[in-house]
Amino acid sequence: MLKTRIGILALAISAHAIPAFSQSAVNRDEFYWLGEINKATTVINTEEGLLDKSLAPRIASGIVKVLEDGNRPGGKRPSTVITFEPLLIQAAGVEVTLLHAGRSSQDMHATYRAAILRDHLLSLADQLNKTSRSLVSLAEKHANTIVPNYTNGVAAQPNSLGHYLLGHAAGLERDAQRIREAYARIDRSPMGTTVLNGTSWPLNRARMADYLGFSAIVDNAYDAAQISSTEQPVEVGAIVTSIALHAGNFIEDVMTQYAQSRPWMLLQEGGSNTYVSSAMPQKRNPGLLNTTRRHASTAVTLAMGPVIQAHNITPGMGDAKEVKPNSEMVQSAIRVLQGWDKILNALVISPERALEELNSDWTASQELADVLMRKYKLPFRVGHHFASEIVDYAKANNIRPSEFPYAQAQRIYAEAVKGQGPAQLPMSEAEFRATLDPVAIVRHRATVGGPQPAEMERMLKAAKQTLAQQDAWIKEKRGRIDASLARLDRDFSKLAKSAN
Secondary structure: OHHHHHHHHHHHHHHHHHHHOOOOOOOOOHHHHHHHHHHHHHOOOOOOOOOOOHHHHHHHHHHHHHHHHHHHHOOOOOOOOHHHHHHHHHHHHHHHHHHHHOHHHHHHHHHHHHHHHHHHHHHHHHHHHHHHHHHHHHHHHHOOEEEEEEOEEEEEEEEEEEHHHHHHHHHHHHHHHHHHHHHHHOOOEEEOOOOOOOOOOOOOOHHHHHHOOEEEEOHHHHHHOOOOHHHHHHHHHHHHHHHHHHHHHHHHHHHHHHOOOOHHHHHHHHOOOOOOOOOHHHOOOOOHHHHHHHHHHHHHHHHHHHHHOOOOOOOOOOOOOOOHHHHHHHHHHHHHHHHHHHHHHHHHOOOOHHHHHHHHHHOHHHHHHHHHHHHHHHHHHHHHHHHHHHHHHHOOOOOOOHHOOOHHHHHHHHHHHHOOOOOOOOOOHHHHHHHOOOOHHHHHOOOOOOHHHHHHHHHHHHHHHHHHHHHHHHHHHHHHHHHHHHHHHHHHHHHHOOOO
């Protein structure tokens, strides 16, 4: 009878274990990871003599029943050790608690929290890369689109729109770096540390870590559940905050365009991008910008939670550790990035209108001071004063840069310099006008990392390589976890078969 039962069990595990427990079939929640921990404990402790081999079939049978029941629609999926264990006892008898040798809810809960947070970080990294790829693609498309950039909310200098977008992509790349760095600290197994100082049982912590897809163990047993488990959501919260702030910066830049009567950048109308005013027929409100900004504000709010909860508590308390709020915190950042991606794919850019705005204002005025210093050795502050006087005169008389009288420039120069440089404006009229050309200014930048064509080509290539490397990193980490869990299922199946 027992052999028949064992044979049926082995066949069931062999046929169903991997699909039932794979990432694609089951939500990797607390229940899932408690099941994986129990499976790994059964295999390791049986093979290493800590668990009587004769008990393995009944224990394995109980684990399978609890997991199969929990995977059914409406099935019980307890999230704590003390609520999971009664189901095991009911399925396999009290002997199943022999699995608890050298274990505690402290290290088991710390383990599934790290495993769940690890999965969420990979999802966040994946969406971050998708949004970054949209930024880089748009940057490549608009590498030669010249637009005004703003500082202090005021038009400041001409720039390549592609260069501006690559600047935002660089910020997200640092967020990707932060994810990889945090992941390395979270991808460590606390299992086998029990409460805070280990156990007299010679547990194989390294093998347990490997089965659960962790790259290493948390070395110090006190650190495992008392210190690092609390700091992990705080560190992830800092990443979420950074992403939300980057998104908010970009959104506000686009939002200011809607205050203009003739924007050079706005959202494609319709769908979920914009909506009409209930009272004012002319208005097309940027709903997608508003929604994504609201998501960013929510993300910042949620990211503050672990910091506040972890503040002024004794080590090991669970205040900041709970899976649900920390999962929602990461999900909030994913929503922000998804919204940002939609914005990038909904933008309508008018290069003609952007250039018109540049040529109607004096965003190229600094170039006058730069050229006078670089070519004619005029001290920058003197040249800056000259350029400032030009702008004051032009605004007072409503003169556009392309229309400024060269004779007036000569007069203003002579009055501004007053013996601090060449007596007459050394620029010819042709050079004076070329210096105020925003397209030429961008094209002739010489700074490494600037918007000139050669540097744009270099930075676009580097950005694409970075995205490819990040994709490979995500794939490698997911692959490691999936392969480890698949190996655990195979070995768990073999254990049942060998008992037959």
